[in-house]
Amino acid sequence: MKRLTSIEIESLTPYAPGKPIEELERELGISGSIKLASNENPIGPSPKGIAAIAGHVKNLHRYPDGAAHYLKAAISEKFGCSASEIILGNGSNELLDIIVRTFLLEGEEAIFAEPSFVVYKMSTQAAGRKGISVPLKDGRHDLLAMADAVNDRTKIIFIANPNNPTGTINTREEMYAFMARVPGDAIVVLDEAYFEYVVNPEYPDMFRYLRDGRNIIALRTFSKIYGLAGLRIGYGFAPARLVDLMNRVRAPFNTNSLAQAAAMAALGDDEHVKESVRVNEEGKKYLYAELTRMGVDYLPTQANFIWIDLHKDARVVYDALLRKGVIVRPMGPTQIRVTIGLPAENERFVKALAER
Ligand SMILES: Cc1ncc(COP(=O)(O)O)c(C=O)c1O
Incomplete structure (x- = not known):
């Protein structure tokens, strides 16, 4: 790098x-x-999440489970995917950084919207890579313009759905049309930090692209609806081959034991x-x-x-x-x-x- x-x-x-x-x-x-x-x-925070922490405090002299076996099992069961398709991070923020460090190689570029979550730009710049920002249209990602901005150096396209700071979404139809235009070797990072709050039935289901083996990484977090922002834990879904590469780049114990325990309990706190x-x-x-x-x-x-x-x-x-x-x-x-x-x-x- x-x-x-x-x-x-x-x-x-x-x-x-x-x-x-x-x-x-x-x-x-x-x-x-x-x-x-x-x-x-x-x-x-999720009351079940808080309760789960207590049982783990006595083991704080131990390192956490670096593979987060139980949390991944719980996530895979809830969402019907394999544990090998899940990556965990110290907040989804860290996952954004890991994605950039793993995939955005010398000479390659990222595309993101403006304004959108500022970390896409920050991580890209911190890695010494070029980012192209595409203005929102009527407060929403202009997916047509973002697809037009793709060139042969484009490696990552960040999309926040819902977008921060505008709270808007791109619909199923818009996302599917966008995915049809994006070259298969580019990685679409779909940041779904506010996924659980969405009530619009037009919200896209991006799991279909995982099943199709597309280069997509969908990010979620325990910081928002689960109320665990202070613990720093987020997760992502991606094809196993991408998860494997990110696991080589991330720090061995990037999610702590209290966060793993609380996240697992919070996930079941309907x-x-x-x-x-x-x-x-x-x-x-x-x-x-x-x-x-x-x-x-x-x-x-x-x-x-x-x-x-x-x-x-x-x-x-x-x-x-x-x-x-x-x-x-x-x-x-x-x-x-x-x-x-x-x-x-x-x-x-x-x-x-x-x-x-
Ligand atoms: C769109 C978006 N993605 C990611 C994050 C980062 O969340 P985390 O606490 O999981 O790092 C935020 C936090 O505000 C956000 O708004």
Whole structure:
């Protein structure tokens, strides 16, 4: 792999995580603020996941199972695929990095949408590779333009479905038409971090491409609906030959034992998933109604966050909300992204937005 020069490393933009709430409150002299900035599950972690951790704490002097045998077995049973088609990562974020390091070779290029999840670009740049960004169209991946952007150096195409930060999806028909145009040797990375929140029946089932042996890697995570973001664990489905290559590149113990145990239990916590979807749908309806009432532009979402265009400097609005203890994410010149929270959090956001 090409090594970056120190100047190239200095030119990389670091991921900007939010400050700890306690630190922000201290700086602003406020208390009781709410965080609607990172698309976390507002109802908290899966209770079954939490309970599973306790039983594993006494074994923390042991290394985790590097092959995550039991978790892979649980995932393979739930989704009807072979354990050899599953890869695990320290969050799906790490999987994105592993994918780039494994497959994006010298002289090859990646394609991603703009705006989309920023890590596609960051991982590509950090590996010293070229990325081509294709603007969204009406807030959605422009799959026709992305297929047009493919050239003979294209190796990876990243697609977030639903997309972060817009919450939009590409439909079955659009994805299938796209897959028909993509050359078989390119790898389509389908990032489905918000998969469980999707209620639109037009959402594509990408497993058919795995069964067909296409170069596709579908990524999922325990950070969102399962509420385990702090444990850092995500998973992906890919043909066994691609999983085998990624396993050669990843660190031997990249997922920790508590995360594996919690993830396995959370995967079977249907009640928590159902309740998370219910709270999200309820919050979505409330926010749609209030934003419409205020005449604020937003995009209907299939995820647990909403993309809002305020048609004025997003940073100014972000700061005004912050002072009222409501933390959102500025996401463009005039746009913010707000995570759908608990009813009281949504009400507080609406009130703060109305008063800004
Ligand atoms: C589209 C998308 N993919 C991946 C991730 C990373 O999730 P993880 O916590 O599994 O690394 C996020 C997190 O915000 C996301 O929005």
